[in-house]
Amino acid sequence: MWQQVVxxxxxxxxxxxxxxxAAMGLSLIWGVMQVINLAHGVIITSxxxxxxxxxxxxxxxxxxxxxxxxxxxxxxxxxxYAAAVHRVISAPxxxxxxxxxxxxxIILGIFxxxxxxxxxxxxxxxxxxxxxxxxxTVSRLLAALGAVLFCVFLYLFLYFTRTGKAIRAVSxxxxxxxxxxxxxxxVLALSFGLGSLLAAVAGALIATIFPFTIFSGGPFELKSxxxxxxxxxxxxxxxxxxxxxxxxxxxxxxxxxxxxxxPVVEFGLFVTxxxxxxxxxxxxx
Amino acid sequence: MRALRQPGLWLITGILGLWGxxxxxLDDPTxxxxxxxxxxxxALASSLNILLGYTGYVSFGHIVFFGLGGYLGFYLVAVQGxxxxxxxxxxxxxxxxxxxxxxxAVLRLRGAYFALATIGVNEAARAFVSNFxxxxxxxxxxxxxxxxxxxxxxxxxxxxxxxxxxxxxxxVVVTSYLVKQSRFGLGLMAIREDEDxxxxxxxxxxxxxxxxxxxxxxFPGIIGTIFFFKNGNVEPHDAFKLHMSIETLVMIxxxxxxxxxxxxxxxxxxxxxxxxxxxxxxxxxxxxxxxxLALLLIILFVPAGVVGWLRRxxxxxxxxxx
Numbered sequence: 293m294w295q296q297v298v299x300x301x302x303x304x305x306x307x308x309x310x311x312x313x314a315a316m317g318l319s320l321i322w323g324v325m326q327v328i329n330l331a332h333g334v335i336i337t338s339x340x341x342x343x344x345x346x347x348x349x350x351x352x353x354x355x356x357x358x359x360x361x362x363x364x365x366x367x368x369x370x371x372x373y374a375a376a377v378h379r380v381i382s383a384p385x386x387x388x389x390x391x392x393x394x395x396x397x398i399i400l401g402i403f404x405x406x407x408x409x410x411x412x413x414x415x416x417x418x419x420x421x422x423x424x425x426x427x428x429t430v431s432r433l434l435a436a437l438g439a440v441l442f443c444v445f446l447y448l449f450l451y452f453t454r455t456g457k458a459i460r461a462v463s464x465x466x467x468x469x470x471x472x473x474x475x476x477x478x479v480l481a482l483s484f485g486l487g488s489l490l491a492a493v494a495g496a497l498i499a500t501i502f503p504f505t506i507f508s509g510g511p512f513e514l515k516s517x518x519x520x521x522x523x524x525x526x527x528x529x530x531x532x533x534x535x536x537x538x539x540x541x542x543x544x545x546x547x548x549x550x551x552x553x554x555p556v557v558e559f560g561l562f563v564t565x566x567x568x569x570x571x572x573x574x575x576x577x
Numbered sequence: 578m579r580a581l582r583q584p585g586l587w588l589i590t591g592i593l594g595l596w597g598x599x600x601x602x603l604d605d606p607t608x609x610x611x612x613x614x615x616x617x618x619x620a621l622a623s624s625l626n627i628l629l630g631y632t633g634y635v636s637f638g639h640i641v642f643f644g645l646g647g648y649l650g651f652y653l654v655a656v657q658g659x660x661x662x663x664x665x666x667x668x669x670x671x672x673x674x675x676x677x678x679x680x681x682a683v684l685r686l687r688g689a690y691f692a693l694a695t696i697g698v699n700e701a702a703r704a705f706v707s708n709f710x711x712x713x714x715x716x717x718x719x720x721x722x723x724x725x726x727x728x729x730x731x732x733x734x735x736x737x738x739x740x741x742x743x744x745x746x747x748x749v750v751v752t753s754y755l756v757k758q759s760r761f762g763l764g765l766m767a768i769r770e771d772e773d774x775x776x777x778x779x780x781x782x783x784x785x786x787x788x789x790x791x792x793x794x795x796f797p798g799i800i801g802t803i804f805f806f807k808n809g810n811v812e813p814h815d816a817f818k819l820h821m822s823i824e825t826l827v828m829i830x831x832x833x834x835x836x837x838x839x840x841x842x843x844x845x846x847x848x849x850x851x852x853x854x855x856x857x858x859x860x861x862x863x864x865x866x867x868x869x870l871a872l873l874l875i876i877l878f879v880p881a882g883v884v885g886w887l888r889r890x891x892x893x894x895x896x897x898x899x
Contacts, residue, residue: 328689379877385689386635387876390830393823394873401866514700517693525690552708552715559701566694567682 295425300543306432308539309439310497312532314512315519316446317490323526324463324483325381330393331372333513334400335488339365339495340504341403344412354414354500358438358493365492369485377484378477403506413503435497442493443532446486450528459483463526518562524572534572585899586754589838590747593619597743606735613739613807615848617800620746622828622840623753624796629826630835631762632789633769634684635692637822638699639797642672644816645702646798647805648712654806655720656711661728665741665802672798673791680790684783687772696819703817717812738807742800749796754837754899756792765789766835827872833882837899842883 314336321329329335342361346352352360376395380387418430450456461469462479470476495509502508519538523530538558545554565573593616600612625639650668653659659667683694707715725731756762764785767775776782805811824847832843850871854864879886888895 322689326689328693376873376877380880383880384633385692386629386826386830386834387880389635389637389689389692390823390826391873391876394869394876397869397872398866401863401869404865405862514696517696521693521697550708553704555704556701556708559697559704562697563683563694563701566686566690566697570686570690 297547298425299427300547301540302426302428302543303432304539304541304543305536306428306436306539307501307542308536309436309443309532310494310501310535311512311515311519311538312535313439313442313497314491314494315516315523315531315535316443316528317487317494318513318516319520319523319526319528319531320446320490321484321487322520323528324459325377325480326385327377327381327388327392327484328385329484329487330389330513331395331399332491332516333509333511334396334403335365335368335491335509336495336498336512337403337504337506337509338368338399339492340499340508341407341412341495341506342492343496343499344414344504347414347416354416354496355434355438358496361492361496362442362489365489366485368492369488370481372488373481373484378481381480400506407506409505409507411503411505412499414499416500429501431500435501438497439494442490443528446490446528449486455479455482459486515558518558520572521562521565522573527572530572583758583899584897585837586751588897589750589754589841589899593743593747593750593841597740597747600739600743609736609739611852613742615845616739616742616746617804618825618828618848619841619844620742620749620796620800622825622832622844623746623749623837624793625825626793626829626834626837626840627753627756627765628789628793629829630839631757631765631769632786634786634790635688635826636695636790636793637692637826638695638697638819639793639825640816640818640822641695641699641702642676642794642797643801643804643821644699644706644813645675645801646672646794647801647816648706648718648811650798650802651718651720651805651811652712654724654802655718661737661741661802661806664806665799668802669795669799672794676791676794677787680787684786684790699817699819699822703813706816707813713811715813717810717815719810720806722809735807738803741803745796745799745803750837750841752792752796753840756789757837757899761785761788769835827868830872830880830882831875833884833886833888836882836884836888839882839884846883 318329318332321327339361342364343354343357346357346360347354372395376391377388380391420430421428450460458474458479459482461474462476466476498504498512515538519534520531522537523534542554545557600608621643625636628634628636646668649671650664653664653667654661679698683691683698686694706712712718722731725734728734728737764775764780767778767780768782768785772782828843828847829840831847832839832841851864851868854860854867860867881889884898888898
């Protein structure tokens with residue numbers, strides 16, 4: 293019994309890092325420009341597909357391929373920002389929500405036409421580690437490590453580079469940042485690109501753990517919403533902690549009730565937190 | 578009733594009324610099926626417009642009322658043996674009541690937070706219903722075909738469903754028009770423009786918002802019951818489609834949010850476009866991408882929608898195109 297609980301919790305905890313990474317992308321974009329990116333799921337899917345295709349056709353190691361996927365995610369984000377988001381950035385929320393949703397439809401439609409709805413699997417198994425009674429799947433461990441690596445990279449970038457400081461300044465107060473000579477349009481585009489980069493990398497990591505279809509990004513997008521709300525929208529560190537909390541919750545709930553109840557608890561918690569404390573459990577008042 | 582003397586109301590009800598009569602007269606099953614879908618979306622979009630267009634609250638998961646109302650009504654018809662009319666009414670009223678309860682909590686949120694909360698409510702409802710045994714869990718419920726005999730056989734039942742949806746869509750449009758012309762509607766539009774200012778001027782915003790939410794939840798509940806009655810079965814996957822919810826938003830944006838005619842035009846145009854793309858051999862596999870592209874272009878370049886654009890471009894039309 294205890295062995296099962298500990299293993300289930302460890303699995304959830306490791307997966308939580310990847311959830312947190314995906315949610316961080318969403319949170320960063322919200323924090324900087326108050327846009328909820330409804331194309332988040334499809335960017336995650338792009339990361340999965342890119343990893344899969346590079347592995348299948350070019351034989352690139354999925355973990356090394358992550359760097360290429362990151363570049364791809366950044367590029368995709370920049371294109372989406374320029375094409376769909378920039379014009380509606382100051383418009384009411386409905387416009388940016390629908391504009392990003394339109395991007396979601398376009399990309400998903402293209403994927404559907406090109407790849408179809410089949411299940412894909414990155415066939416790269418690394419087995420599992422046994423430490424006493426603890427069993428850890430190596431791919432989960434590496435995915436967690438990858439997620440941590442990218443979190444550290446984001447932190448260093450935001451806090452120790454000039455561009456990172458500019459992003460934080462624009463996030464704080466766009467007008468004031470512009471008055472200080474920060475080119476806000478470029479900064480916003482870069483932030484959107486970074487958010488999309490994190491989502492794509494999360495997708496790449498998920499593809500090493502689970503098989504996926506082109507529609508698999510959707511559930512992870514919804515999970516990212518839940519995580520962002522738990523950790524406070526616009527707070528990247530909160531997103532990581534929220535991701536870990538969600539991962540642990542997913543490991544914990546199946547011990548007491550059927551797995552199909554997990555989403556009921558998740559979304560129930562989501563709505564409750566939004567209503568009771570919209571700034572998130574960790575956000576400032 | 579000042580509203581009755583204005584041409585705008587008669588224009589829309591005239592067109593919708595004539596449309597239904599023509600279908601009834603032509604007696605063509607294919608035409609009936611297409612019109613059923615069109616009128617259903619017209620009614621769904623128009624009732625969402627009361628909340629989205631007038632009040633300015635973006636409900637992304639409004640389909641939850643279609644699903645829950647449909648499930649409840651279907652349960653009453655299939656398991657409890659209620660009549661369709663009673664079940665549809667119960668489905669609608671239950672949704673209104675639920676909207677009041679949910680609204681008390683989520684309507685305190687503004688902007689994107691509200692939109693996110695409505696997505697959460699829809700997903701929570703879907704997940705809950707998938708686990709709820711009286712509603713059949715993940716496999717859903719299906720109707721015993723002998724039930725249709727009460728309505729004169731399955732063919733008659735299909736016509737009955739069409740007539741009901743037609744009447745409901747007329748009712749929604751008239752309601753939408755009356756709300757827009759009323760003092761209550763003015764209050765809603767004041768909330769849309771600036772909620773704090775509206776409250777300062779004496780609009781009871783919490784009450785008005787809750788009423789608008791309840792009103793916009795009533796019709797989807799009724800339509801859900803009729804739709805799933807006609808369908809013969811109901812599953813969580815069909816009842817709580819987030820995609821369908823967003824499609825109704827697209828229809829409103831296409832036609833013009835906050836206008837009575839907009840959702841009607843938008844619903845018809847979007848459904849026709851999608852129908853055309855789905856059957857065209859050239860665009861079949863890309864229909865989702867092309868619908869998305871159309872949506873993106875509207876959002877970026879014609880944010881007021883067709884009716885809004887016409888009203889701004891031709892001020893003389895403002896008396897007719899409400």
